[in-house]
Amino acid sequence: MRGAVILSQTIYRTIKEKIECGLYPVGSPIPSCAELCKMYRISEKTARRVVEILEKEKFIETSRGKRPRVIFKRREAEKSGSTAERPDYEVIRDISLSARVFYYPLLRYGLSLCTQEDFDELETRLSCINEMTPACELPGMLRHFWRFFVSKIGNAMILRCIDSIGYLELVPMPYDIEFEQFYREYLFDILSKMRRGSFDPQEELDIQRIFLRGEGLPPMRCASTPASLGWPHSISANIRKDDAKISAVYMDIIGRIVSGEYKQGDILPSHAALCKEYSVSHDSTSRAIRYLRELKVIRSERRKSVVALSAAEIPLVWSKLDIKIICRSFRSFIDALETVSLTIEDAALLSAGDTPAAEAAALRGAIGDGLRGGELTSFCATKELLEMIVSHIPYRTLREIYLALKKYTPFDRVVPGLLRNGREEAVRAIYQKAYGAANALASGENKYFAELSAKAFQMSAGEVLAYCKDMGYLEATMKVYDGTIFLK
Known part of the structure; x- marks a missing residue:
């Protein structure tokens, strides 16, 4: 007798959990007594006891000749109106x-x-x-x-x-x-x-x-x-939820100075604008700006933050930064580049079908002008490719994923020195691959465009890894976190 009671309680809890989790939604039937007997190899008496307990606890309702139906409503569903639980x-x-x-x-x-x-x-x-x-x-x-x-x-x-x-x-x-x-x-x-x-x-x-x-x-x-x-x-x-929010803000501002987006004497955006752009609190932006002042990267003028250094002077600041912060920034950049390079081919092929011919021709012209212009801005070609691909992705979820990844792949905000140490030829090779992709897109060769785009991003990822190694950061960068923990 005691064994039957324990068994009925065990089966009751199993079905109760399935109702509470929504695996048996409101209005859906649960197994009948006969089905419970077959499913759990129990007697009809034990099955009836399970149904009686569920009905007594107001999880189900029963009626003659019909299977028991769920009447329990989860509190979360009542608060949210079930919109998150039942996407259309x-x-x-x-x-x-x-x-x-x-x-x-x-x-x-x-x-x-x-x-x-x-x-x-x-x-x-x-x-x-x-x-x-x-x-x-x-x-x-x-x-x-x-x-x-x-x-x-x-x-x-x-x-x-x-x-x-x-x-x-x-x-x-x-x-x-x-x-x-x-x-x-x-x-x-x-x-x-x-x-x-x-x-x-x-x-x-x-x-x-x-x-x-x-x-x-x-x-x-x-x-x-x-x-x-x-x-x-x-x-x-x-x-972005696991980022070190403060360092992400000031490292990006330094990168924008390096790229020339922020020039010496420019006024930085307000705290409200920075909070919105980086999805951080006012306290985080305040601490980031305070740290940049300590490094003398910016100065205060009439309660506004003004860029105090030129791009050429940033390498002097670089040596003062905590190596852990540098490596964390590198790791985010490398992770994002790897993510894009592994997935961009199918996205590029999808996007190519919706890209107007005029825009494809304009992309080819822009990258071609960069190649012929002499001094190359590091990875600007892959930035142009990514922006073109993302802007024509027809699936909203996918587009938002790549828009978020773009924040981690600021190809025009590269750390000081990436174009030095004889790397101009490597960057030129990336430009040429990107130009080939743009030319294929303008010529209607969509599959070839996708293949060359993926290759350009793979080359970019390899170049960043090579730079990290040359600068002595690679080992520390790859130790920012242990990737094997995700398997546990």
Whole structure:
């Protein structure tokens, strides 16, 4: 008798958690007594006791001849009006299409880094998922499975971008026991294909194929609220959330002086404008400006901040900066460049189809003028490419991801010395590759444009790494954080 009571309480808690997590939404049926008996291998008496407890606790309601239905409403849903829990079809579609362009290339690359031991570990974790798995834990376990491969890259920026898209949070409604079993078998099949090297993300990760099983589009929800449901500010804020906010502000201002955007004698934007641009508090901008005054980079005039140094004088300040701050700035720059270089080819191909011929010709002319002009401004060509690509991306989630990444890849705000030490030829080679891409776009060769654009960004990333190594910063830069922690 005591064993039956304990068993009924265990099953009650399992179903209760699934209701509270939204896996059984309001109005959806839960398994009948007969189905509970079959599912959990229990007696009819125990199944009826489970249903009675759920009804007594006001999680479900029962009526003769019908399956029990959920009446419980989560407090979060009542406060938010369920808008975050039930994103509409257009949002789901935008998230899914954005993931095809951004997540799939990263998944392929992450898979290439996996060993058989990695696949063994994932198989062991999948084996732990069964009908007794607490519902609140299930979305996280499934999310970990898909996040694992991208985590192998060891790039914090990539993971923040992936989390911001919200693709790994999508689940169908209702998320029932039958679907759990189907999805678990599907993941084992996927893992087997990954081991054999026959896995194709474009085919295997299609939501229509996985969630719908050919039955038409069901309502969808997110297991948690992704940043993409709060366009556009929340995506940028989510990607930048782990930054050292104060140093990010003053390092960027120094970079703008180096690039010539801020000249000696210029007045800096107000604190309100800086707060908005960098998504930080007034206190953070105040402390950043105070530090720049201590370095004598800026001075105060009539309660305004004025640039005190020229670009040529900035290298004198560079030696006074904390090496940890320099390396953190480098690491953010390198992470963003790697993220762009791994994903930009598909984005460029997508964007090319929507780029007017006049704009393509103007891009070719601008980069060509830079090549013929003699002294090259470091990475301005790749900056022009990125701006053109981002401006014509048709998916809103994807566009906001790249707009956020642009803040980390200020190609015209390079640290002092990047063009020195014989690097002019390397930068010229990047310009030539970017010009080739622009020429392909203007000629209507969209696929070639995408390939050359990706190559230009890969060359840029390699050049920054080479510069870090020459300056003696590379080892410390790569130790800013340990990328293997993302696998734990």
